[in-house]
Amino acid sequence: MLFNSIDFAIFLPIVFCLYWVVVNKNLQLQNFLLLVASYVFYGWWDWRFLSLIAFSTLVDYSLGVLLGKEEKETKRKVYLWTSIIVNLGFLGFFKYYNFFVESFVDAFTFFGQEIEIGTLNIILPVGISFYTFQTLSYTIDVYKRNLEPTKKFIAFAAFVSFFPQLVAGPIERASNLLPQILKKRSFNYCEAKDGLRLMLWGLFKKVVIADSLSPIVNDIFSNYSTLSSPVLIMGAIFFAFQIYGDFSGYSDIAIGTAKLFGIELMSNFKFPYFSKNIGEFWRRWHISLSTWFRDYLYIPLGGSRGSKLKGIRNVFAIFIVSGFWHGANWTFIFWGLFHALLFLPSFILGTNRKYVEIAKSGFNIVTAIKNVYRTVLTFALVTVGWVFFRAETISDAFTYLKRIVTVFSVGDYSHPNGYRLIDYLLLLLFFVAYEYIIRNKERNPISFKNKYVRLLVYILLVFLMLLFYDDGVDRSFIYFQF
Incomplete structure (x- = not known):
């Protein structure tokens, strides 16, 4: 169901x-x-x-x-x-x-x-x-x-x-x-109310973000050998948001539904695309899985105790097994290996726990610029990894990435159903801006104090779901296959 x-x-x-x-x-x-x-x-x-x-x-x-x-x-x-x-x-x-x-x-x-x-x-x-x-x-x-x-x-x-x-x-x-x-x-009326809000937000992420991006992503990854670099970049970025909207949307609905029955489930996502390095990304992405591997595999293997070589071995073990958990395909194993390689420098230098808090008080222009740079770089690296996750074979993934850096021609992208990339880019900009505003409220994304603001958000989310709903799209969740 x-x-x-x-x-x-x-x-x-x-x-x-x-x-x-x-x-x-x-x-x-x-x-x-x-x-x-x-x-x-x-x-x-x-x-x-x-x-x-x-x-x-x-x-x-x-x-x-x-x-x-x-x-x-x-x-x-x-x-x-x-x-x-x-x-x-x-x-x-x-x-x-x-x-x-x-x-x-x-x-x-x-x-x-x-x-x-x-x-x-x-x-x-x-x-x-x-x-x-x-x-x-x-x-x-x-x-x-x-x-x-x-x-x-x-x-x-x-x-x-x-x-x-x-x-x-x-x-x-x-x-x-x-x-x-x-x-x-x-x-508990307040908990049930928060649960319904979280379910609404999860449905928005699934219907408006994930499902609306799905046809474009499928088309681009199916025809990547004929498309130019800008379109392929958009395809990779769109998949990054599709899988995030799909999976975190499911988690939000699950957590919200559990609240209706008086049960609290653990957080599974904490705005991972605002991470400033790979270590922080994995503290915010699929938290229930990454902490499971940490407690039941990484730590029993010795964790970071002992020599650095053993620590590196354990890092590769946890990431490769995590990739293999996702599916029976070498693309997932390579995806895990890729993240292990991304994580390795910060592990060796001891900076993997550098960014723990979601936000800090105060504002400094130099720090802000550095954080934006780190966030964009981390997102770009994660998105490269998503190409391997989404591709049918490792060869397809490498060819996809090769065309990004070699085929610079600019041409209009024409989807068979008439989808325009610019429309969805604007949608994602709105989505990212809203998530930045609520980045300290992963359990209460619509809990604004002003009731008129809340009502406006309710109306906007429902309107967008009706606007972007496509009955012809496969509405099943991506992670059902795992």
């Missing part, structure tokens, strides 16, 4: 009313309703894959109970590795089986040896990368004794399948979400 669909517009009010009117006095019934609603939400796409999430839930719940009872370290490790193997085994089979088979065959072909291994017609279950990491956080934290295992199966199942963030995050930690599901919740 899509957030931006009529189905969800009917589904959400029904669940909300049942949750707060019918079962609001009983926590167990509330959690059972959340579980049923989440399974309906997920099964709307393909009910057959409900068995996967149910099996993963049962396995990790049982192993959590066993870990809570067991004192012998050897058995505890067996339980932990059982969870890791089962969860990553499912993820590996559905997401990476064909990739490994094809890569294996290509490697032998490269050395002149022909072999035949059949691939499988596998459908990737939506959200499997997200809920797999979510359940793994539970068993790992219970193993480390950072979290007490729960014996309430319905509550645990509701934690794993919580529908607002089930298929595209944020990837919640058990230590944050599970305690909220285990305790009684009461309706």
Whole structure:
């Protein structure tokens, strides 16, 4: 079920009313309703894959109970590795089986040896990368004794399948979400109001920014070999905003929806395109994933402790694995490697934690100019990386970038549906300006004190959504494929 669909517009009010009117006095019934609603939400796409999430839930719940009872370290490790193997085994089979088979065959072909291994017609279950990491956080934290295992199966199942963030995050930690599901919740009007505002902002980013840019991006990347440098630059920039509007829009709607049910999800984006270096970018982009890899991979590998060489090894490990998490294609792995190379200088020089605060008080013209330069440079480097992320092959990406620096002819871009680049450039300028104004309010993007200003923003956002809505565009979210 899509957030931006009529189905969800009917589904959400029904669940909300049942949750707060019918079962609001009983926590167990509330959690059972959340579980049923989440399974309906997920099964709307393909009910057959409900068995996967149910099996993963049962396995990790049982192993959590066993870990809570067991004192012998050897058995505890067996339980932990059982969870890791089962969860990553499912993820590996559905997401990476064909990739490994094809890569294996290509490697032998490269050395002149022909072999035949059949691939499988596998459908990737939506959200499997997200809920797999979510359940793994539970068993790992219970193993480390950072979290007490729960014996309430319905509550645990509701934690794993919580529908607002089930298929595209944020990837919640058990230590944050599970305690909220285990305790009684009461309706909070202010929180619900903020949730609706955040949902409106997320829908705007999805419908007006991401979906309206999608046809142009698809056309430019499909025909890049015939287009000039200025158009290719616009295509890369447009994709940077398309994926940001799409993914951060989903996160905003998810966080806002959770607020309607009295639950706080973690922030997943904090205006990443205002970052002044790559380290800051990754503290603001897909925060739930980058912090997951930090806590469950980077730090266990040793983090920045020890020698610089080991630290560099760990940096490459976390970025390459992050790229591979996104998809079974060498383009994603190269994208991760590219970001590792971008991050490396600041890591070696110790400046990767230099820009932590979003904004500082006061104004200095020299500092402002430097910050603008750093922000533009960081955005440009990130956008180069997005070319590899979006391209079908690494070769396509390099050819795309090569044409940017070699084909300088200026010509009018003509999209088959009549889209004009200038219209969307103006739209993005408006969007960037507004995000700069609200850059300290990632959880409350429309919470202006003046009610008339708020009303004006509401009207403008709805008007733009109606203006830019295109029924012919694929409205699914990009990160559903991951």
